[in-house]
Amino acid sequence: MGKGMVVIDVDRCKGCGLCVHVCPVGILALSPDTFNAKGYHPVIVTDMEKCTGCASCATICPDVVFTVYRKKRQPRAVPVPA
Amino acid sequence: MTVAVKIPEDMELIYEYPEAMTTTYTHYCPGCPHGIVHRLVAEVIDELGIREKCIGVAPVGCSVMIYKYLNVDFVEAAHGRAPAMATGLKRTNPDKIVFTYQGDGDIAAIGIAEALHAANRGELISTVFINNAIYGMTGGQMAPTTLPGMVTTSTPFGRDVRLAGYPVPMSELLAQVEGAVYVTRQMATDLVSIRKTKKAIKRAFMVQLAGLGYSSVEVLSSCSTNWNMGPWEALEWVKEKMIPYFPLGTFKMTDEVKALKVK
Amino acid sequence: MAKELLKGNVAFAEAAVRNGLQAYFGYPITPQSEALEHLSGRMLELDRVFLQAESEVAAINMVYGAACSGVRVMTSTSGPGFSLMTEGLSYIAGSEIPAVVINMMRGGPGLGNIQPSQADYFLMVKTAGHGDFHPIVLAPSSVQEIIDMVGLAFELAEKYRTLVYIAGDGAIGQMMESAELPPMQEVRQERPAWATTGAQGREPNLINSLYLGAKALEEVNLRLQKKLAEIKAHEIRWQEYETEDADLLLVAYGTVGRICTSVMREARKQGLKVGLLRPQTLWPFPEERIHELAGQVRGMLVTEMSAGQMLEDVERSAAGKCPVKFYGRMGGVVPMVDEILAEVQKLDEEVSR
Ligand SMILES: Cc1ncc(C[n+]2csc(CCOP(=O)(O)OP(=O)(O)O)c2C)c(N)n1
Ligand code: SF4
Ligand code: SF4
Numbered sequence: 001m002g003k004g005m006v007v008i009d010v011d012r013c014k015g016c017g018l019c020v021h022v023c024p025v026g027i028l029a030l031s032p033d034t035f036n037a038k039g040y041h042p043v044i045v046t047d048m049e050k051c052t053g054c055a056s057c058a059t060i061c062p063d064v065v066f067t068v069y070r071k072k073r074q075p076r077a078v079p080v081p082a
Numbered sequence: 083m084t085v086a087v088k089i090p091e092d093m094e095l096i097y098e099y100p101e102a103m104t105t106t107y108t109h110y111c112p113g114c115p116h117g118i119v120h121r122l123v124a125e126v127i128d129e130l131g132i133r134e135k136c137i138g139v140a141p142v143g144c145s146v147m148i149y150k151y152l153n154v155d156f157v158e159a160a161h162g163r164a165p166a167m168a169t170g171l172k173r174t175n176p177d178k179i180v181f182t183y184q185g186d187g188d189i190a191a192i193g194i195a196e197a198l199h200a201a202n203r204g205e206l207i208s209t210v211f212i213n214n215a216i217y218g219m220t221g222g223q224m225a226p227t228t229l230p231g232m233v234t235t236s237t238p239f240g241r242d243v244r245l246a247g248y249p250v251p252m253s254e255l256l257a258q259v260e261g262a263v264y265v266t267r268q269m270a271t272d273l274v275s276i277r278k279t280k281k282a283i284k285r286a287f288m289v290q291l292a293g294l295g296y297s298s299v300e301v302l303s304s305c306s307t308n309w310n311m312g313p314w315e316a317l318e319w320v321k322e323k324m325i326p327y328f329p330l331g332t333f334k335m336t337d338e339v340k341a342l343k344v345k
Numbered sequence: 346m347a348k349e350l351l352k353g354n355v356a357f358a359e360a361a362v363r364n365g366l367q368a369y370f371g372y373p374i375t376p377q378s379e380a381l382e383h384l385s386g387r388m389l390e391l392d393r394v395f396l397q398a399e400s401e402v403a404a405i406n407m408v409y410g411a412a413c414s415g416v417r418v419m420t421s422t423s424g425p426g427f428s429l430m431t432e433g434l435s436y437i438a439g440s441e442i443p444a445v446v447i448n449m450m451r452g453g454p455g456l457g458n459i460q461p462s463q464a465d466y467f468l469m470v471k472t473a474g475h476g477d478f479h480p481i482v483l484a485p486s487s488v489q490e491i492i493d494m495v496g497l498a499f500e501l502a503e504k505y506r507t508l509v510y511i512a513g514d515g516a517i518g519q520m521m522e523s524a525e526l527p528p529m530q531e532v533r534q535e536r537p538a539w540a541t542t543g544a545q546g547r548e549p550n551l552i553n554s555l556y557l558g559a560k561a562l563e564e565v566n567l568r569l570q571k572k573l574a575e576i577k578a579h580e581i582r583w584q585e586y587e588t589e590d591a592d593l594l595l596v597a598y599g600t601v602g603r604i605c606t607s608v609m610r611e612a613r614k615q616g617l618k619v620g621l622l623r624p625q626t627l628w629p630f631p632e633e634r635i636h637e638l639a640g641q642v643r644g645m646l647v648t649e650m651s652a653g654q655m656l657e658d659v660e661r662s663a664a665g666k667c668p669v670k671f672y673g674r675m676g677g678v679v680p681m682v683d684e685i686l687a688e689v690q691k692l693d694e695e696v697s698r
Binding site for chain 3: 133134135136137139140146147149153154155156157158159160163166167168169170171172173174175178179195196199
């Protein structure tokens, strides 16, 4: 598992492609050969490992398709004050 | 259909469906920024914790059914009359948050009088309006905001300013009146502008919460269906073609509004 | 409460205040501006809502908004303003919320003049806005009656969640006479469950007149018609004078109805058995009673300050059972007793032949 992950509500997607344009790691695509219940080619994630959890897709999606998760920050070791 | 997925323990939730939004599937065309701006309004309502205090006024235009998508009390106004209705609602519910959501035709053509007067009275309401340079709902006719030369279904030879006048600079007009304390023009075309738009909407609602005066956020937007473009191309077109006529910026922000801390 | 000398416009405005009016929105127009002026001070003194709108279009939509929050709200205007309000009125009717609108009719068409008239009968009773609906229309003939009708208007509007109009005219608005105002009522604090007041601890409320499906909208219309039928069954009001033995009947409302009481008295002095029916509701209309009387009398005379608008409803109600004649003055001219009396005599001769 990478730094982030998205959960897609497939049937809300209208296949507009806006998220595909803004994903900084280029892992979103419109499914070329499947349709969702509304008859659109929905968005798919081609490589979840690369997801950074930046929520760019959720920021632009007009149909609130994405739920976004990101790895919790590990508490860094704090040097003990002398 | 959401496939049940197991979220690993070490992941935290970054973005989830706003509470102020219903799960009703919208009727908007694919890629229509109305959906984005609805979501921003819902996020703002959630973040300010005012869902149970809000009363929305729906316009006539593509967003006529916004009441199906936001999880708050709503009334449906006649075309252009949302600010008058909002006035009646706010005056009789002074402790509630009343907002109008309008289109450019709704606010800058048929409803320009109601909008300017509500602003001038400093009604404690907030307006969010979408400027997509066209009448979306009725099939792409000329709007008051249509660009010179732009072809629409009612300007087949392009908008001739000698016949049809010039694009109406609604935000600039609103900013002229004393009662308007916060008037800004944003756009919803890319990640940065969407975040800025959200911040502007939040400020507008906070202006109302603080009882400072009338606030308005214009959002430059696209209508790929009636512009005959793909959704992404349409957003690029907004930046390239609309901004020269509708420069982004905040046209009015009183010191009190500036002092609001918008997170 | 004691009687006092009151001007019609001030009287109905104050009556509204005492009936717990919570919000008023209006735009100045003669001959009813005194109402707006009175309320501009009174409402603010009492910490209630008063707003002079930028137009009647805005005023009625403010009324619409306030009505959505479930408060007692009203506006008042005259012909040209009423024309502008028809848009909002249709939306209010479609949303089934209560509101009261007072039209002190003046001479038309166009800018016309500011003299009394009854030429907005069709506008108020028949058209009133796009779509299938009927407001309840009350028609007062004196200052006392308009005072009483304001209370009734709120009551009916709220009972049926419907629009109620008061069809006054410039004469009633401008006239000073002795009348008694109702006692001051408490303003109702609670809001009805359907009102849009913020969805606190409940599902969101929606007030709307948009139904995209034909079936769905037909259902709304059927429900609306059912309600109107119920109103028709219970709320028809009129006054009769000396109809028991009448063989000629005057039918008139408002100011003209009042003038006709004198006409009737004069005619009786001359030995004519004249009665008078004065509709107090123009919608629903006293059809059945007029139909009955049409079987009793030899003829009817309808008198209006118009070219003959209520006339159509009287003819429809009489349904050919007796001759129905008309006498009208227009442009703000108020018909005199003598003129109408002459018409009654003419009618008497015609039907005796
Ligand atoms: C009084 C009235 N006139 C005309 C219409 C038809 N109409 C519906 S929406 C609309 C234009 C809306 O355009 P805009 O406000 O720009 O919103 P958009 O649809 O582009 O989001 C018109 C003219 C109407 N409903 N009511
Ligand atoms: S932005 Fe939303 S609706 Fe458009 S393709 Fe991506 S997920 Fe689908
Ligand atoms: S017609 Fe235009 S404004 Fe309306 S939903 Fe479609 S893209 Fe959006």
